[in-house]
Amino acid sequence: MRPEHPKTKTDILEKAIPLFAKSGFSGVSMRQIAKAIGMNAASLYHHFPDKQTLYVQAVQQAFASREFVLSEVLSMKIPVQEKLRLFVKRICDFMIDDPDFSRLIHREMLDGDGDETRLQLLADQVFHNFFSTVISLANELASDKDPHLLAMSIFGLIAYHYQTTPIRLFLPGAKPEHNDSEIISNHVISLLLQGLESKGNLK
Amino acid sequence: MRPEHPKTKTDILEKAIPLFAKSGFSGVSMRQIAKAIGMNAASLYHHFPDKQTLYVQAVQQAFASREFVLSEVLSMKIPVQEKLRLFVKRICDFMIDDPDFSRLIHREMLDGDGDETRLQLLADQVFHNFFSTVISLANELASDKDPHLLAMSIFGLIAYHYQTTPIRLFLPGAKPEHNDSEIISNHVISLLLQGLESKGNLK
DNA sequence: ACAAATCAATCAAACGTTTGCTAGGTATAC
DNA sequence: GTATACCTAGCAAACGTTTGATTGATTTGT
Structure with missing residues (x-):
């Protein structure tokens, strides 16, 4: 079933920012991020090649905005x-x-x-x-x-x-x-x- | 075989301090600490009940000195x-x-x-x-x-x-x-x- | 004084869980 | 039909931790 509101990369990053801010890179798991967004952990890999990239982009977005x-x-x-x-x-x-x-x-x-x-x-x-x-x-x-x-x-x-x-x-x-x-x-x-x-x- | 130089709690903490300082609590594993000391990870549990206690005592020692x-x-x-x-x-x-x-x-x-x-x-x-x-x-x-x-x-x-x-x-x-x-x-x-x-x- | 019992310190092996990540499939949109 | 966005299922590795055995040193009973 296709979700009514597909998550964009920006949506994911916005939810990931407070998690990384609170617990750091190794303190947050992909499953935790996925849960905060309301999606499966595997789906994150559709938007980002790996955890490191997701992290760097989250930091970039936090600073840019x-x-x-x-x-x-x-x-x-x-x-x-x-x-x-x-x-x-x-x-x-x-x-x-x-x-x-x-x-x-x-x-x-x-x-x-x-x-x-x-x-x-x-x-x-x-x-x-x-x-x-x-x-x-x-x-x-x-x-x-x-x-x-x-x-x-x-x-x-x-x-x-x-x-x-x-x-x-x-x-x-x-x-x-x-x-x-x-x-x-x-x-x-x-x-x-x-x-x-x-x-x-x-x- | 009994080791020639048994590691004291203080020895362990002293080696653990720079590791925790560099990578944080969740960024360091018990196996990494054990390796830095030159002992088995299981042996750490002879001196400390768990990782958290080891960490707190490491911080304590870094501070108390x-x-x-x-x-x-x-x-x-x-x-x-x-x-x-x-x-x-x-x-x-x-x-x-x-x-x-x-x-x-x-x-x-x-x-x-x-x-x-x-x-x-x-x-x-x-x-x-x-x-x-x-x-x-x-x-x-x-x-x-x-x-x-x-x-x-x-x-x-x-x-x-x-x-x-x-x-x-x-x-x-x-x-x-x-x-x-x-x-x-x-x-x-x-x-x-x-x-x-x-x-x-x-x- | 000397054997027996205890203790401290260590190890390899394995426990169940969580980790980052992949493969393959399904539904929707155009 | 193809691309997108998601899923379930699962992998190998690493995680914190437990278990049980082994060793030398120490304490104890006699």
């Missing part, structure tokens, strides 16, 4: 602290909306060290524009600091919180509101703008 | 800023000296694997003491800030730089010295202590 729209913030006529605030909030929201994206990136950084080409592509096609924007902001915020390091720190402060969420919930002091983008962005912004000196702690 | 160096800093009779300085510098040095260590941490954050039991175990047995130490420091540094968030930020600022090293080299503004533990720890400390206000940027 997502694009940050942040550069517009740079040209706004608002105080630079406000730009930072907007920036941070948007990245927080993005992390919540699409957790698979950042998980896949971090997996690629761990697993793709034999294949530097894949990392180069990722840097050029996915991150270059975004990172340049963050660097511009970093320069506006503190021209005396190393822009590369500062940009990485700004993004890292946010990304790390979301990246560690699964295990953070079991660590001391964890609260439900630590997943709230409002709370995290406020924390990050206050840390960036005032450091630890607010309310005279270190005076 | 470094842990005491950090907690001793807390009890030192020095200004709290100096504690932070020591803390950050030592963590930076760990990251560089022992790439397996940092890769394992990175992996643990990601490899939820749907198995919450393992995360819980790792949080309790591996990360709890370390994280409590960072929280104590966070409380000393800024009692008005959320200790959990602040502790995560301190560690994250450092860890993220090393995690992203493979791809950071392809991003704008990257310099060779960005892998120097002195440079990174100075950057992190100045960011934490002064935020972005140093030299009057935001005044």
Whole structure:
């Protein structure tokens, strides 16, 4: 019986992305992917020659379909602290909306060290524009600091919180509101703008 | 025939650590571990009840061998800023000296694997003491800030730089010295202590 | 002191299951 | 009729794990 809604390659990849993001290449079986889609594992081989190809294409699609729209913030006529605030909030929201994206990136950084080409592509096609924007902001915020390091720190402060969420919930002091983008962005912004000196702690 | 050099649990774990660091829990088989040690896979079950226990103990050992160096800093009779300085510098040095260590941490954050039991175990047995130490420091540094968030930020600022090293080299503004533990720890400390206000940027 | 019993550490072989993947067939669309 | 999208069935290999036997070292009983 022919299915009423034949699955396209894109459909399959879209379902596979969150699985690979969660458990990595060797942590997901073809049968698991097939089950998530609602088809037989053998049918996957009609669309992809092997598991590796399916994985690479899934990662490619995950990166291609997502694009940050942040550069517009740079040209706004608002105080630079406000730009930072907007920036941070948007990245927080993005992390919540699409957790698979950042998980896949971090997996690629761990697993793709034999294949530097894949990392180069990722840097050029996915991150270059975004990172340049963050660097511009970093320069506006503190021209005396190393822009590369500062940009990485700004993004890292946010990304790390979301990246560690699964295990953070079991660590001391964890609260439900630590997943709230409002709370995290406020924390990050206050840390960036005032450091630890607010309310005279270190005076 | 009794082997001339019976393998202790520690020997096994020491050989298993780099394997798990490179390929993750599901990326390494018991037979691969056994081969790396020079013994039969079945013999592993004389020392460990199952693969998961072996893995958790490997992570524990990778972590425990470094842990005491950090907690001793807390009890030192020095200004709290100096504690932070020591803390950050030592963590930076760990990251560089022992790439397996940092890769394992990175992996643990990601490899939820749907198995919450393992995360819980790792949080309790591996990360709890370390994280409590960072929280104590966070409380000393800024009692008005959320200790959990602040502790995560301190560690994250450092860890993220090393995690992203493979791809950071392809991003704008990257310099060779960005892998120097002195440079990174100075950057992190100045960011934490002064935020972005140093030299009057935001005044 | 010395044999007997126990123990720790290992192995080969095999268990049942899951893995990635293939072959061959069936229904639908054009 | 041919191409497409799917299926059932199954393969060989690898997986985590168990079993049962073997070895030397250690402990114990007398």
